[in-house]
Amino acid sequence: xxxxxxxxxxxxxxxxxxxxxxxxxxxxxxxxxxxxxxxxxxxxxxxxxxxxxxxxxxxxxxxxxxxxxxxxxxxxxxxxxxxxxxxxxxxxxxxxxxxxxxxxxxxxxxxxxxxxxxxxxxxxxxxxxxxxxxxxxxxxxxxxxxxxxxxxxxxxxxxxxxxxxxxxxxxxxxxxxxxxxxxxxxxxxxxxxxxxxxxxxxxxxxxxxxxxxxxxxxxxxxxxxxxxxxxxxxxxxxxxxxxxxxxxxxxxxxxxxxxxxxxxxxxxxxxxx
Amino acid sequence: xxxxxxxxxxxxxxxxxxxxxxxxxxxxxxxxxxxxxxxxxxxxxxxxxxxxxxxxxxxxxxxxxxxxxxxxxxxxxxxxxxxxxxxxxxxxxxxxxxxxxxxxxxxxxxxxxxxxxxxxxxxxxxxxxxxxxxxxxxxxxxxxxxxxxxxxxxxxxxxxxxxxxxxxxxxxxxxxxxxxxxxxxxxxxxxxxxxxxxxxxxxxxxxxxxxxxxxxxxxxxxxxxxxxxxxxxxxxxxxxxxxxxxxxxxxxxxxxxxxxxxxxxxxxxxxxxxxxxxxxxxxxxxxxxxxxxxxxxxxxxxxxxxxxxxxxxxxxxxxxxxxxxxxxxxxxxxxxxxxxxxxxxxxxxxxxxxxxxxxxxxxxxxxxxxxxxxxxxxxxxxxxxxxxxxxxxxxxxxxxxxxxxxxxxxxxxxxxxxxxxxxx
Numbered sequence: 001x002x003x004x005x006x007x008x009x010x011x012x013x014x015x016x017x018x019x020x021x022x023x024x025x026x027x028x029x030x031x032x033x034x035x036x037x038x039x040x041x042x043x044x045x046x047x048x049x050x051x052x053x054x055x056x057x058x059x060x061x062x063x064x065x066x067x068x069x070x071x072x073x074x075x076x077x078x079x080x081x082x083x084x085x086x087x088x089x090x091x092x093x094x095x096x097x098x099x100x101x102x103x104x105x106x107x108x109x110x111x112x113x114x115x116x117x118x119x120x121x122x123x124x125x126x127x128x129x130x131x132x133x134x135x136x137x138x139x140x141x142x143x144x145x146x147x148x149x150x151x152x153x154x155x156x157x158x159x160x161x162x163x164x165x166x167x168x169x170x171x172x173x174x175x176x177x178x179x180x181x182x183x184x185x186x187x188x189x190x191x192x193x194x195x196x197x198x199x200x201x202x203x204x205x206x207x208x209x210x211x212x213x214x215x216x217x218x219x220x221x222x223x224x225x226x227x228x229x230x231x232x233x234x235x236x237x238x239x240x241x242x243x244x245x246x247x248x249x250x251x252x253x254x255x256x257x258x259x260x261x262x263x264x265x266x267x268x269x270x271x272x273x
Numbered sequence: 274x275x276x277x278x279x280x281x282x283x284x285x286x287x288x289x290x291x292x293x294x295x296x297x298x299x300x301x302x303x304x305x306x307x308x309x310x311x312x313x314x315x316x317x318x319x320x321x322x323x324x325x326x327x328x329x330x331x332x333x334x335x336x337x338x339x340x341x342x343x344x345x346x347x348x349x350x351x352x353x354x355x356x357x358x359x360x361x362x363x364x365x366x367x368x369x370x371x372x373x374x375x376x377x378x379x380x381x382x383x384x385x386x387x388x389x390x391x392x393x394x395x396x397x398x399x400x401x402x403x404x405x406x407x408x409x410x411x412x413x414x415x416x417x418x419x420x421x422x423x424x425x426x427x428x429x430x431x432x433x434x435x436x437x438x439x440x441x442x443x444x445x446x447x448x449x450x451x452x453x454x455x456x457x458x459x460x461x462x463x464x465x466x467x468x469x470x471x472x473x474x475x476x477x478x479x480x481x482x483x484x485x486x487x488x489x490x491x492x493x494x495x496x497x498x499x500x501x502x503x504x505x506x507x508x509x510x511x512x513x514x515x516x517x518x519x520x521x522x523x524x525x526x527x528x529x530x531x532x533x534x535x536x537x538x539x540x541x542x543x544x545x546x547x548x549x550x551x552x553x554x555x556x557x558x559x560x561x562x563x564x565x566x567x568x569x570x571x572x573x574x575x576x577x578x579x580x581x582x583x584x585x586x587x588x589x590x591x592x593x594x595x596x597x598x599x600x601x602x603x604x605x606x607x608x609x610x611x612x613x614x615x616x617x618x619x620x621x622x623x624x625x626x627x628x629x630x631x632x633x634x635x636x637x638x639x640x641x642x643x644x645x646x647x648x649x650x651x652x653x654x655x656x657x658x659x660x661x662x663x664x665x666x667x668x669x670x671x672x673x674x675x676x677x678x679x680x681x682x683x684x685x686x687x688x689x690x691x692x693x694x695x696x697x
Contacts, residue, residue, distance in 0.1 A: 156449060157564060159576050170452035235544025238568040
């Protein structure tokens with residue numbers, strides 16, 4: 001299924017190119033092509049992941065290559081859902097290059113065989129992985145929306161307008177969509193953490209073992225919980241919400257990759273190289 | 274052969290008092306068209322009149338005579354001595370008339386380049402002409418072409434993009450902040466023409482309740498009635514701020530009406546929802562420092578003017594692109610127009626019929642190899658004679674003006690009947 005993976009990556013690249021074209025020339029045909037290509041790439045990518053999973057007999061997160069591939073897939077999935085819900089066309093300029101880069105990175109990675117495939121055969125685990133990845137993808141989009149928000153806010157505040165002013169949508173739409181993606185992301189990772197804890201009990205016999213991965217997951221969860229709480233109580237919206245979404249993404253990245261590479265934890269197998 | 278002639282005046286050539294005297298109302302346009310139709314010197318006519326321009330577009334046989342007559346007609350119809358406006362009139366013939374018509378429709382000749390109303394007004398003028406049957410083959414073709422080109426220019430260039438008035442610029446900014454202005458509550462502080470205009474634009478964009486605060490309460494109530502909103506006392510502004518989204522300020526105050534610390538406090542009670550200040554007053558009413566508060570945006574009159582100037586520059590840049598599209602359209606129209614000459618039409622008609630005869634002849638003779646050379650020549654002669662006889666009457670008709678005056682219509686019909694468009 002290697003060829004399907006490569007074709008999907010190439011289609012994502014074309015989608016990415018169309019988005020750049022759209023950013024500069026503002027022709028709606030480019031945007032429509034871009035989203036069409038994105039959907040096509042996503043469909044092929046799904047096929048490649050399913051095939052990979054069937055061949056290995058478990059969820060395809062046996063090494064860093066597969067994990068990255070699933071990451072790209074999750075971002076594409078969440079992006080497509082948000083696109084159809086909010087019609088936020090320009091978000092593709094963030095999502096498409098990101099997905100493409102993740103796919104290229106995945107392609108570069110070696111593909112060692114999993115050391116302990118038995119560990120991965122469980123429906124609890126599948127639920128844990130799917131919700132965590134989709135949740136993380138939603139946070140990734142929230143970060144992108146935060147960046148776009150800051151660009152547009154800067155254009156309006158500085159009164160310079162310029163390149164982004166006409167190309168980006170309203171602050172309100174960016175803020176609402178950003179908030180929605182954090183709510184979605186938070187809900188998903190909450191479910192993901194619960195299933196993870198249940199699975200840990202099933203396989204290691206205890207819910208919580210103060211593993212670095214667990215600790216950092218809790219920190220990430222608390223961070224986003226605080227962000228949502230502040231929004232609902234004192235009205236953290238607009239600029240502050242955008243900045244927090246970007247910082248939150250930094251924390252998330254550390255939890256996702258940093259812990260595996262810098263600290264030792266029981267999730268190491270997923271990012272094996 | 275008929276010529277296209279355009280006679281007119283606009284805001285560049287005539288001052289407003291002259292334009293006022295010459296402008297045709299809708300009813301007058303109808304009357305004028307009927308009178309022009311009944312005049313044999315003027316073959317086809319379309320009359321187009323707005324507050325910035327009067328244009329009389331005609332297709333005529335005798336150019337000079339028609340122009341003199343049209344000038345006289347306007348002077349008599351509007352009861353204004355010709356000497357009073359003759360200097361302001363411009364006159365274009367042929368390609369230049371076509372080009373001018375296209376430029377007007379594409380809004381390149383407007384006071385505000387790119388303003389969108391002109392095309393609709395022109396379509397309405399053309400509709401009147403078709404109702405009164407004063408436009409014929411030539412002007413129909415020209416105006417259909419014109420509307421098509423104007424639409425193309427609007428979609429392919431940025432000529433209509435971006436606001437070019439202060440109040441529209443404010444609306445455009447509001448949309449970039451709030452997305453949709455529907456239901457957004459507005460507070461008008463003070464009064465003034467430009468501020469009231471902005472409020473009206475906001476209402477047209479379906480803004481929510483309008484609150485009016487004026488130092489003279491009765492004046493505030495009056496304005497509030499006009500906008501179907503409510504009036505508040507001037508001292509209540511700060512307490513009302515938490516319930517509004519857009520503040521338009523235009524008072525005669527010499528000092529700031531709203532200060533940074535007041536708004537900072539108010540933002541807390543509005544839970545940081547965006548607040549957009551439009552400060553139209555000189556000297557300013559709203560402390561520009563407020564712009565530094567998160568989710569509060571302040572635009573004063575100079576900022577808005579800056580946007581408008583920039584947008585006008587953008588439009589002028591786009592006008593260059595539009596000019597190119599128009600140049601192409603003029604050439605395209607000229608091609609069609611030339612086909613209305615008699616000789617090319619007869620030549621291509623003959624060519625078409627002869628080609629059909631030759632094709633059929635070859636087909637038939639190809640299957641009849643038993644015929645002798647003499648037989649074949651006889652059949653060929655017969656075919657040639659058929660072609661000549663069939664074409665004799667139509668050729669005569671076109672050459673000798675059998676169509677009583679309206680030659681261009683007959684030529685156009687001929688071309689359509691025999692589908693001659695593609696083989697010239």
